[in-house]
Amino acid sequence: MTIGERIKAWWHRLGSPRWFYRVCRAWSPWLTAVGLVAIAVAFGWGLAFAPPDYQQGNSFRIMYLHVPTAILSESCYVLMGVAGLVLLVWRMKIADMVIAAAAPFGLAITGLALATGMFWGRPTWGTWWESDARTISVLVQFFLYFGVIALREAIPRAETAGRACAVLAVVGTVNVPIIKYSVDWWLTLHQPSTFTLTKAPAMPPSMYLPLIVSILGFYAFFAGNLLARVANVILARERGTQWVQSLVAGPPGGVMSCDGGREERA
Amino acid sequence: MSFDSFTDFLAMGGHAAYVWPAYGLGLVVLAGLVLAPARARRRFFAVEGERARRFASTQRDAARTGAAPRMDAEGARDASDPT
Amino acid sequence: MIETAVAEPRVLELLTAQIRRDLTVAMRSPGEMVNPLVFYLIGVTLFQFGVGAGPERLAAIATGVLWVLALLATLLALDGLFRRDYDDGTLEQLALHADPLFVGVLAKIVAHWLVTGLPLAIFAPLGALMLHLDAAAVPTLVLTLLLGTPVLSVIGAVGAALTVGLRRGAVLLALIVLPLYVPVLILGAGAVTARLDGIDPTPQIVWLAALLAFSLTLAPFAAAQGLRVGLE
Numbered sequence: 001m002t003i004g005e006r007i008k009a010w011w012h013r014l015g016s017p018r019w020f021y022r023v024c025r026a027w028s029p030w031l032t033a034v035g036l037v038a039i040a041v042a043f044g045w046g047l048a049f050a051p052p053d054y055q056q057g058n059s060f061r062i063m064y065l066h067v068p069t070a071i072l073s074e075s076c077y078v079l080m081g082v083a084g085l086v087l088l089v090w091r092m093k094i095a096d097m098v099i100a101a102a103a104p105f106g107l108a109i110t111g112l113a114l115a116t117g118m119f120w121g122r123p124t125w126g127t128w129w130e131s132d133a134r135t136i137s138v139l140v141q142f143f144l145y146f147g148v149i150a151l152r153e154a155i156p157r158a159e160t161a162g163r164a165c166a167v168l169a170v171v172g173t174v175n176v177p178i179i180k181y182s183v184d185w186w187l188t189l190h191q192p193s194t195f196t197l198t199k200a201p202a203m204p205p206s207m208y209l210p211l212i213v214s215i216l217g218f219y220a221f222f223a224g225n226l227l228a229r230v231a232n233v234i235l236a237r238e239r240g241t242q243w244v245q246s247l248v249a250g251p252p253g254g255v256m257s258c259d260g261g262r263e264e265r266a
Numbered sequence: 267m268s269f270d271s272f273t274d275f276l277a278m279g280g281h282a283a284y285v286w287p288a289y290g291l292g293l294v295v296l297a298g299l300v301l302a303p304a305r306a307r308r309r310f311f312a313v314e315g316e317r318a319r320r321f322a323s324t325q326r327d328a329a330r331t332g333a334a335p336r337m338d339a340e341g342a343r344d345a346s347d348p349t
Numbered sequence: 350m351i352e353t354a355v356a357e358p359r360v361l362e363l364l365t366a367q368i369r370r371d372l373t374v375a376m377r378s379p380g381e382m383v384n385p386l387v388f389y390l391i392g393v394t395l396f397q398f399g400v401g402a403g404p405e406r407l408a409a410i411a412t413g414v415l416w417v418l419a420l421l422a423t424l425l426a427l428d429g430l431f432r433r434d435y436d437d438g439t440l441e442q443l444a445l446h447a448d449p450l451f452v453g454v455l456a457k458i459v460a461h462w463l464v465t466g467l468p469l470a471i472f473a474p475l476g477a478l479m480l481h482l483d484a485a486a487v488p489t490l491v492l493t494l495l496l497g498t499p500v501l502s503v504i505g506a507v508g509a510a511l512t513v514g515l516r517r518g519a520v521l522l523a524l525i526v527l528p529l530y531v532p533v534l535i536l537g538a539g540a541v542t543a544r545l546d547g548i549d550p551t552p553q554i555v556w557l558a559a560l561l562a563f564s565l566t567l568a569p570f571a572a573a574q575g576l577r578v579g580l581e
Binding site for chain 3: 088136140146150154155159160163164167171172174175179181182183
């Protein structure tokens with residue numbers, strides 16, 4: 001097959017929930033495990049071995065948790081926006097499932113980003129909250145995730161709900177850079193001199209290397225967790241099909257579940 | 267090691283009240299994120315397994331009494347259920 | 350519609366015809382039309398009671414209050430954007446038309462703004478008076494509202510389209526739409542604050558105009574898409 005044919009074949013397979021389910025089950029445990037290990041390593045490294053910061057002392061160590069979650073909250077939303085576009089343009093069912101799976105993850109991770117940001121901000125800025133481009137766009141992102149989840153719950157028909165959420169995800173994704181831009185503008189007039197939490201370059205490698213590991217770990221964890229959730233959505237949506245029913249009937253004995261634990265299904 | 271002792275490590279140079287709750291919260295959230303899909307998956311198979319068993323037993327009953335097997339209303343609903 | 354040999358829809362004619370129709374329908378219930386404005390003025394009054402009559406305190410929050418109330422008034426009025434036509438089936442007819450749906454949607458938005466946003470911008474000086482906003486900033490306030498309220502209407506239309514069939518959609522609509530309103534608020538209120546500080550607000554105003562152009566171009570398509578989803 002030519003490259004083009006190969007890509008087309010892969011694209012076509014992508015639209016098959018059953019194939020995607022198998023991909024999820026195969027990749028999810030590994031990605032999650034790798035991610036968690038990387039995160040643990042990064043945390044240990046950052047908490048114990050990175051040198052203390054000249055200005056902030058030891059509170060900066062929250063960075064190894066806060067920065068990856070903030071980055072992820074944005075990436076997750078962009079992923080939802082792209083998936084929304086795919087759903088609306090190519091009508092691929094999987095895209096709808098990705099949005100449904102990503103929204104709760106995004107909400108949790110954004111909440112965590114906000115909370116850890118506050119814990120970091122208090123010793124650094126002296127206040128629990130300081131409005132700057134970063135904090136406001138993360139806060140708005142939190143509300144946007146909420147909106148997608150609430151919209152899906154409010155619309156009774158699943159297919160309609162999926163497409164409505166897709167439209168909202170796309171509109172929200174367009175909005176996020178606009179928000180960033182406008183808040184930056186707002187601040188050029190009234191900027192108090194604050195330390196921006198994501199300023200990486202001035203750090204020595206012993207400080208930013210664990211951060212890189214943490215970010216990569218979080219991305220891997222995100223992928224793994226997302227795939228596990230998508231697998232669940234596929235099961236629920238494809239409940240009536242033959243292949244799901246045969247999974248339910250299942251082979252005798254236990255089968256590895258997504259989180260690596262053993263699970264018995266008679 | 268950037269700290270002289272374990273107690274120093276725990277104290278985080280006076281910032282312990284911020285660092286440890288933040289990381290504690292992080293661990294809780296990460297754990298929740300891992301457990302939620304696993305639990306949902308288990309629940310799905312439990313519910314569906316029960317449903318399949320019930321259907322199978324009504325089929326068996328129908329076969330035994332010689333009556334026509336009852337259309338599984340739930341099964342039919344599943345197939346057409348859009349969710 | 351008389352069939353002609355012209356292949357492309359006469360967009361401008363469609364637009365004006367639809368706007369005229371929506372305005373006529375709106376004018377039939379003048380009480381409803383005035384509601385957002387009344388809400389606006391009531392809100393301003395409530396803030397006077399809430400914050401106390403001290404002019405300095407009121408002036409300090411005036412910009413924010415006037416802009417946020419405009420936001421909320423627009424939000425309240427959004428529910429009615431598609432509701433009446435949805436209820437009597439006209440909306441479905443519009444969607445089934447051979448004419449592109451975004452034209453009809455744009456027309457509805459324009460009519461809606463003429464009846465809601467424009468009065469808000471015109472009567473804002475009254476609110477500014479009550480909240481002791483510095484007179485020098487009032488023209489800027491009116492200008493930013495004139496530019497900003499259409500953006501609010503058009504972005505809000507997307508949310509209204511997505512929630513058009515839902516029974517208790519009002520709060521959901523607010524939840525969806527308010528985060529999207531943040532840039533407009535920042536730019537609009539920011540311009541007025543700049544003027545109060547003696548800084549030239551032209552950059553914010555230009556950006557607001559750019560935002561208006563951008564959203565006016567894209568949002569009707571998004572809203573039309575949302576309507577098709579909501580009408581399923």
